[in-house]
Structure formats: C-alpha cells, structure tokens
Amino acid sequence: MTDPGACPNCGRRHDVPLPAYCAACGQETTLRPPTLGEFVQQFGGNYFAAEGALWRTLKLLLTRPGALTREYLAGRRRRYVLPLRLYLTVSLVALVLLRFAGPGIAIDVPPDTAAEIARAGKDELVIVAFDNGPRLGIEKGRFFCQKLPAAVCRHFQRKLDLDPKAMSRELELASERFVSHWGTAMFLLVPMFALWCKLAWLNRRLHYTEHLVYALHLHAFWFAAIAVAQLPLPLLKPLVGAAMPAYALLASHRVYGGRWMPTLLRNATVAIAYGVTLMIALGVVSLWAFLG
Numbered sequence: 001m002t003d004p005g006a007c008p009n010c011g012r013r014h015d016v017p018l019p020a021y022c023a024a025c026g027q028e029t030t031l032r033p034p035t036l037g038e039f040v041q042q043f044g045g046n047y048f049a050a051e052g053a054l055w056r057t058l059k060l061l062l063t064r065p066g067a068l069t070r071e072y073l074a075g076r077r078r079r080y081v082l083p084l085r086l087y088l089t090v091s092l093v094a095l096v097l098l099r100f101a102g103p104g105i106a107i108d109v110p111p112d113t114a115a116e117i118a119r120a121g122k123d124e125l126v127i128v129a130f131d132n133g134p135r136l137g138i139e140k141g142r143f144f145c146q147k148l149p150a151a152v153c154r155h156f157q158r159k160l161d162l163d164p165k166a167m168s169r170e171l172e173l174a175s176e177r178f179v180s181h182w183g184t185a186m187f188l189l190v191p192m193f194a195l196w197c198k199l200a201w202l203n204r205r206l207h208y209t210e211h212l213v214y215a216l217h218l219h220a221f222w223f224a225a226i227a228v229a230q231l232p233l234p235l236l237k238p239l240v241g242a243a244m245p246a247y248a249l250l251a252s253h254r255v256y257g258g259r260w261m262p263t264l265l266r267n268a269t270v271a272i273a274y275g276v277t278l279m280i281a282l283g284v285v286s287l288w289a290f291l292g
Contacts, residue, residue: 007022007024007025007027007029008027008031009022009025009027010024010025012024012025014029018030053079053080053081054081054086054089056079056080057080057081057086058224060080061086061217061220061221061224062221062224064254065221065247065248065250065254066214066250066252066253066254066255067254068080068217069213069214069217069251069254069255070254070255072213072217073213073255083212083213083216083217083220084216086216086217086220087216087217087220087223088187090220090223090227091186091223093227094224094227095223097226097227097230098226098230134146134147134148135147185281185284186219189274189277189278189281190212190215190216190219191215192274192277193215193218193270193274193277194211194214194215195208195211196269196273196274196277197211197214197215197252197270198211200266200267200269200270201256201266204256204257214252214255217251218247218248218251221244221247221251222244222247225240225243225247229241245267245271248271249263249264249267252266252267
C-alpha cells in the first residue's frame with residue numbers, strides 16, 4: 001500500500017503542510033484523473049501556444065529564408081521546433097489539404113481517361129511511359145509491359161483485366177493513394193536532397209546532418225507553400241511556383257554564404273540532380289499507387 005505521506009513517484013516523504021509539488025522530483029502531490037483540457041495542454045503545450053515555438057518557428061521560416069537553419073547551426077535551438085518535427089507537421093497539413101481541398105492528382109493519364117475507359121472498354125491506356133525506359137499500359141486493346149520486373153507486369157495485367165466500370169473506380173482510388181504514397185516518398189527523398197547539397201557545397205566542409213537540417217527546413221517551406229496554394233485565390237499558384245525556387249536561392253545564400261553567381265550555379269546543379277530524382281520517384285509512386 002502506498003504511503004499517503006510519500007511521493008508516489010520517487011517515494012520521498014513530504015513535509016507538513018503538504019506542498020503542491022514534490023521537492024525531489026517535481027511531480028504534483030495531489031493526483032487526480034486528468035481533464036480533457038489538460039490532455040490537450042499536455043499534447044500541445046508550448047508547441048501550439050499563441051506565443052509558442054511553432055508560431056515563432058513558422059514566422060522565421062516564412063519571412064527570412066535560411067535564418068532558421070542558421071539559428072539551429074549556431075546552437076540556438078531551444079526556442080524553435082526541431083527540424084524533423086517541423087517538417088513532419090507542415091508536410092502532414094499540406095498533404096491533408098491536398099487530399100481534401102485540392103483537385104486531385106492524376107497518374108500520367110488525361111483527367112477524362114476513366115470516363116473514356118468506361119465508354120470505350122479499355123482500348124488504350126498508358127500508365128507509365130518514360131523515353132527509353134519502362135512502359136506500361138494498354139494499346140489497341142492489348143496489354144503491354146516493357147522494362148519492368150515480370151512480377152510487376154503480372155500484377156498490373158491482373159489489375160487491368162477488369163471491366164470498364166471497375167477500371168474507372170480503380171483509377172480514382174489510385175489517384176487518392178498517390179497523395180498518401182507521395183508523402184512517404186518525399187520523406188525518403190529529403191535525405192537525397194541533403195546529399196546533393198553536400199556535394200554542391202563540398203568546400204564548406206559541413207557535416208551531412210547539417211545539410212540535412214537545411215533540407216528539412218527548405219522542404220518544410222515548400223510544403224507550406226503547397227498548402228497556401230490550395231486557397232481559392234486567382235494567380236496564387238503561379239506566385240507560389242515562382243516563390244519556391246526563389247526562396248531556395250535566398251536560403252542557400254544565407255546558409256552557405258559566398259557570391260551570388262556561384263550560389264546560383266550550385267542551386268541549378270542541385271535542382272537538376274533533384275529533379276531527376278523526383279522524376280524517378282514519381283514513376284515509382286505512380287506504380288505503387290496503382291499496385292495498391
């Protein structure tokens with residue numbers, strides 16, 4: 001039986017009168033079931049407070065490109081949300097908005113393909129088509145699968161061997177699955193972006209993890225921009241599209257320093273390398289979404 005005069009956490013006996021908190025471990029001395037409001041406070045705490053770390057972090061991230069990374073690398077970390085947690089929070093919000101507020105994402109097929117298949121009976125459908133690379137789909141009523149593993153081809157053939165209405169439903173579900181799978185793929189691609197940055201700024205002699213911090217902050221901004229782009233405002237999407245590479249240029253200049261022209265060339269090199277990586281990932285995620 002627990003001693004009523006002792007702390008239930010560490011066992012130290014309390015003085016009289018009973019203090020509000022244990023002098024040894026800091027736990028409350030009067031315990032009761034938590035209220036719903038206390039659960040919310042425990043979950044969010046300073047993270048979601050009006051003057052908390054999240055809002056302070058987002059303000060710096062959105063208004064001063066690269067400054068958040070500089071703060072972290074300089075050791076001023078306590079006042080801000082940690083890079084991985086920030087990335088996961090912002091990307092989750094953006095992906096939820098993409099799924100519920102966005103128009104949807106097609107998988108390398110025209111938007112009206114599902115309706116055409118339902119009417120025409122799957123005469124022609126291209127799921128994947130890369131120049132001199134994998135090709136998959138239906139052409140003139142016949143299934144084709146080139147430069148892909150045999151097991152993948154067999155699975156797709158079973159998927160495509162559906163009646164027109166079932167195929168239409170399958171394409172709609174694949175578009176929804178694409179958003180979910182793309183979030184997972186992007187989480188795996190961020191380390192690749194950090195690797196390209198390390199190679200581009202090899203002379204800075206930074207550790208790979210320091211480049212990873214920059215990559216997480218930059219991708220957090222990109223996901224925030226994607227979330228903002230879902231607002232139904234005219235010309236917003238083109239402005240966001242232009243802001244994303246401009247932000248990367250300004251952020252890299254603040255983080256890595258150097259003259260503007262070498263910074264621009266390094267950013268272009270990273271953009272090309274990462275663009276190829278994204279194209280490969282896009283093909284893989286498209287297959288993954290349809291296989292699911």
